[in-house]
Structures are given as C-alpha cells and as structure tokens.
Amino acid sequence: MRTRRCVVTAVTLSLLLFLSSLWLPQETVQSCEQSWRPCLSVFTPNREVVRAAVTDDALGGSDIIRECAGQQFQVSRLLLHLSSALGPASDVLLEPYLLCWEELIKFMESLGPLVGFFTHKVEEKITLIRQLALEESTTGDAQRVAPPPHRSHAYRSVRSMLEAELQRGVVSFDSQTPSGSRTLLRLHRSLLWLQLLLEKLATEREERSMGELCRDAYLEVLAPHHPWLVQRAAELVFHAMPDRKVFLQLVCVRTQKEAEPVIHVIVAAIQEIHRRTQTELEIRNMLDLP
Template sequence: MGVKSKAAAAILVLLLFLGSLWLHGGLDYHWDSCFKGYNEVNQIPQLSNRSEADGAMGTRVLEECPGQNFQTSVLLHHLLAAADFTSDVLLQPYLSSWDELVKFMEALGPMVGLISKEIKSKTTIIRELAMMAEKSPEAELSPKHPADSVSRDTGNKLQASQNVTAYHSVRSMIWFEQDQGRVDFNQQTDSGCRTLLRLHRALLWLKLFLQKLAETPESGRLGSPSELCREAYQNTLAYHHTWFVRRAAELAFIAMPERGFFYRLVCVQNQEELNVVLTSVVHAIGEIYDRTQGALEENGMLDLP
C-alpha cells in the first residue's frame, strides 16, 4: 500500500472513530403510534421577506426542492410543530426535525455524513424508550397527575387529553424518567434525558453554523462554510470533546462543500435569498433549543455524564 493510500485509510479510520465519539459518548423513522398530540400535515411554511424596492414585508412560499433528499420546508415544518406546546417541546416532531437535519449533513459528503450516524443512534434510543413505555401502564400520565407541573403553562393542553404518554414531550419525559429513577447523575446511562442532552448540544452547533452561513459580514467577505462550521464547533461542541476528537473534527470540516453547494441544497440563487431561508430555520431551531435548555436546566441535567 502506497503512502497516499495509507494516509487515506488512516483518515477514514479516524473519522469513523469520530462518529462513535461525536456527542461525548455517543451523539428509522416510523414512529406514529407513540404520540397522540402531533398530527403531521404537509403544510408548506411561509417565510417573511423584505422587498428592497418598497420596504414592505412580503411573503413567499418555501417550496419543495426537487431531486434531493433534504428539504428545508420539511425541516421547518417539523420544527414549528415541535414548538406547538407553549414552553415545551413535542418529542415526535423534534426527532423528525433531526431526521431532516441528518439528511442535511449526509448531503455534505461522506466525511461530514459520518457524524450523522451517531445522531441517528441517539434518536433511535429515545424512540425505542418511547415504544417500550407505551406498552407499560406506568408510563401513562393522568391529566390530574403532578406531571402537569412539568409542563407549567402547558397544563391546559395536557388536561385536554385524557392520557398523555411519558415521552409525549421533553418535560413529560424528564418527569417520568426522574420518577422512575432512570436518570443517573453519576454515571453514563441510556436514559432519554442523557440522550436528549447530547442531541441538544449538537443542535446548538448546527444552529450557530446555519446562522453564520446566513450572515453577510459588513466587510462583504463571505467566510467559507468550512471556516464557519469550524468556528461554530469551537464555540459549542468542542467544549465537551477530548483533544483527539477535536482534531478529528477538524478533518471532517475540511471536506465541507463550498457556498454554492448550499445555495443549491436550500434552493436559492444568492446570499440574500439564503439569508431569508436560513434565518427562519435558525429562529425555529432557537425556539426549540431555548425551551429544551430551560427544561434541562430546571432539573439540573445540563451536565449529565
């Protein structure tokens, strides 16, 4: 084997290892029966766009992009559905949002796509926990149960349903797993709460990356996606990773496509249009992130091992 072949093989092995460690000890889709509060309708979200000619706020439909797996309209639809509860996050559309974000990462090439495998494993853990809980009578939360308190101002919506499953939302999952003693604050477990925390950290990384990708600096110089993704990583996930994983991540970001690829991926023609689309996505992600952050913080779960 030549020197170049050995180097390529070494990089591949390194990135495979990165995928297994990406979310600090770990970073499928047909899950319709576990949740009763989310009726998925294929509505196309609309985005606000300011016209430069008259300054009026217009609205344009975010259309499906033909010929590709990742769809921005689908991602935005799931994100908005996940925030249906005030101050809470519905788990099914939340995980469906991750399904679409995985497609986004896989579209960026095999190097970056390796990271998505670990994210898939995390969404699968929560889905499997929900399916097992659905079969258990103890996982059914009565509307008069103290579980109402975990949703705070969502209590009225919880009471509108006779029974709410334990993995219906972020707060109901946290309450259920705490009540059942499934959350361990001293060692790693496959609890839904610990798994959610890893996904939560990765969501901040993607939010910051998309935000940077949407911006047009005052200097007019647009940073390369590789640079922007590296900066987003250094300000988020890097804090939770070892030196070795951080170095391996740098290799993955080198393979990031150029900006023109993202225009095609999101179905826009230029940076201005990219800003409109991604700003809406970033805002929706931010709402989900803030609600999840609040729920985890209230229950002392931001540093679960």
C-alpha cells in the same frame, strides 16, 4: 510506501468513526389510538405557524421558501416539523422534534461523505428515544396494551420524558447511562451547533469557506465537550467541507442575498426549540450529564 498510505487511511477513518461516536452534530407518523403504539408521535402540524413565518413582510414575502426539486432535504419540511414540535406551555413534542433531526440528517449528508459519518450516530440516538417510547407503551413479552387513558405517556414531550426518567432513577449525574435525557442533551448541543453554523452562513462574508464557519461553530459549542483527539479529528472533516454554493443549492436560492431571509426563518424556528429544551434541561440541572 503503499502499506504506509493504507495505515494512514485506516487511522484517519478510525479517527472519524471515533469522532462520530462523540459528536452530537422516516418513520410513519402513528396514532395513540392504535392500542400498542407509543403516544410519542401524536402531534398536529401547525402549518399556520410556518405560513406566518414565511409570509412575514419583514422577510420579503411568501416566496422565500421554495420546494427544491430533485433533492432530499427540504426547508419547508424542516420548518413544518419545527413548528409542529412547539407543544403547549412552552413544551417540545418529541416525535416532531425527532422528525426535525431526520430532515437535518438529510442536510448534513448533502454536505459530503465525511460529514455523513456523524449522521449514523444521530440516527442511533433517534432510534434509542423511539425505542424507549415503544417500551413505555408495551407490557409483557408478546401482548401490547395501551396505557390507561388518564396516564400521560412519558415520552410524549421533552418535559414529560425528563420528569419521568428523573422519578424512575434512570438518569445518572455521575456516569453515562442510555437514558433518553442524556441522549436528548447530545442532540440539543448539536442543534445549537447547526444553529450557529446557519447564523454564520447568513452573516459572515462570502469569502469565508463552509469549513471555516463549521470550525468556528464547533469550537464555540461542541469542542468544550470533546477530548483533544476528537478535536483534531474534526479538523479533517472541516477541510473536506464543500463550497458555500452547495448550501445555496440546498435552500434553493442562487445568491447569498437570497439565502439570508431563508436562513433567518430557519434560525428563528430552531432558536425557539432550543430555548424551550434548554429551559427544561436547566431547571433539572441536566446540562452537564456525563
């Protein structure tokens, strides 16, 4: 009996690890002026955008976003990164976009150890894009040289990355490749999953559990891209989700009513990032990269 339980546990953990490899749910900001470092991380935090969203009278005033002492995830920091990712001409700057994901990783990890299985793969994808950016900015084995001033860094934004990788032929429409474009697509899908989860947390009746809401969002966004085995393994995670009160604590409110305007601000910011990324992927026919 004991051996059987061990086998079942091992199989369960294997399924979760397998799921984490397919489910697509800090570095210091660097300057392009440093000769060998990637231009990816150059952006100007748009605090005015965050302040405007937070102080919108329709959202109930300027006190709805609070710093939550003693916890890693902070809504205010997530909103700052989201607003900073809004580049010119409806583009998305990559480094603040990746910083958004680092904050969202803290959010997911706060939902319990099983959900934490997914964060490892998200971290891998963040690292891959940053590594591509670093390789772009370096030449030779040991000597690191900045690109010419007139040359735009390929991994500075979503648009520049997608266009550069298409031109270089590193994006495959038939097989899996470790391109930044394919990696971004997986993160993009998971961002929509989180967006839908937050929307459901704001609109669904309080009797519905966090696990049920996660399942609904998963079935709508991610399940169509996953095989049957992965979908079944996802159920294990949904059953282990914490109570919705945990979410209230994460956004530093006490009641569902207090949480709704906070969620509204977060969702609005995520929607804009998702919309811009969706457009860039769609016009290049990259929404179904294998």
